[in-house]
Amino acid sequence: MSGSGLRARLGSGSFTVTAEIGPPRGADPGALLRKAEQLRGWVDAVNITDNAGANVRMASWAGSLLAAQAGIEPVMQVTCRDRNRLALQSDLLAAWAMGIPNVLLMTGDHPRFGDHPGAEPVFDLDSVQLLWAARTMREEGRLMSGRALTGSPGWLIGAVENPFAPPAGFRAARLAKKAAAGAEFVQTQFVFDVAAFGRWMAEVRDLGVDQTCRILAGVGAVRSLRALDHMRTGVPGVYIPDEVDRRLRAVPDGQVADEAARICAEIIEQVREIPGVSGVHVMAPGYEHGIPGILERAGLAQRAAPARTLGGQRAH
């Protein structure tokens, strides 16, 4: 099967790097193409977010196609927030038909946090059920209803997990549940507390989850103290230890971004040493152009990846 370069990379055992791009609030494809071009050659694939934070953006399927056009393999994020099980399944089929080789299936932020707080929260399925539905489509060639598909999709299926959120001691088991449902890789919430992440990874290894589900540690940098405060208080599920906070506040205003990039690179080097970690997922909302610098600092050299085209990805 042709398709996912990310699958091949994860399978090769090489340290894998993914990043994240938020599509524009608007119909101009230019911004997304520019962001993708900045990352080309530096990452193995790039996530295209699906109305992240419940804020309306260009659809993730369109963003994924644009990223592919810019020569970078997309991971299409799909949340359960905005679509019921019919729309979710048909969008997933469409994604494969259009050459999108990777999907990342998640519950999604509640509309209350976004720019349309009065919207109907759908949540017809949860993330585990959506993972199971996707795997059923891919491996059994049928819908959740049992009806047969003509032409099965072949995406690589991913999930997300937050190692730091309560209930303590249940988060590795939750990942095991996602892996059992169909997740072949997982990208975690931002790792700022490496020790806590290491403890979670020990639980993950004890359960043997890293054997079936490749683990990419979520890492990231903030651009300013304002962004730091937003992440501390405005983004559910992100935990920033006081030490990181102190370091960022100790430098002059103009150097916050640089210090944050240095911290991020250090964290990449540290998580890389943790057994069972297959790579990193770099998130820098609004600061995507800073990602190559972070990777360079962390000793992750630019790849000589050939530009991929949509036609090359399509499987028939």
Add this chain to the structure above:
Amino acid sequence: MLAPNAAYRWLAGALTRSPAAYRAFTATERAAKGAAFGCRMCGQCTLPVTGYACPETCPKKLRNGPCGGVGADGSCEVFPDTRCVWVVAHERAQREGRVADLLLFQRPVDQRRAGRSAWVSYWSGEDEDLWAPAAGTGAAPAPQARRPARKAMK
């Protein structure tokens, strides 16, 4: 206490045959479970395997565990004044030695059953594939069409 036995099965059958009795019974169930668990009458009850914390009261209606937005203090990200349903479920499961229950794969809700009596369904044996062992998740999905809604009783 509510586990199916011959008496309950007989009761379920009798209620199913009498629309008026079914309505009265369902109203009682709604009142009792609403007061005790905040029940939303989804009609397919998971309470026995979620530590009697109702996942329908989660703002995201998550049946398979907590989302990633739980506050450090165990609060719900959407309603910070309340505790995460799954934090409560996990505490109770740990106390009772039933954490394995939380790892069961909960199948998607059948929206047709909303407002119907989960007790009657349970006693009638209609709930047998509501959940599955997580390991068998992909192997034996229950085709949804297998369980058609019975005629609405008016």
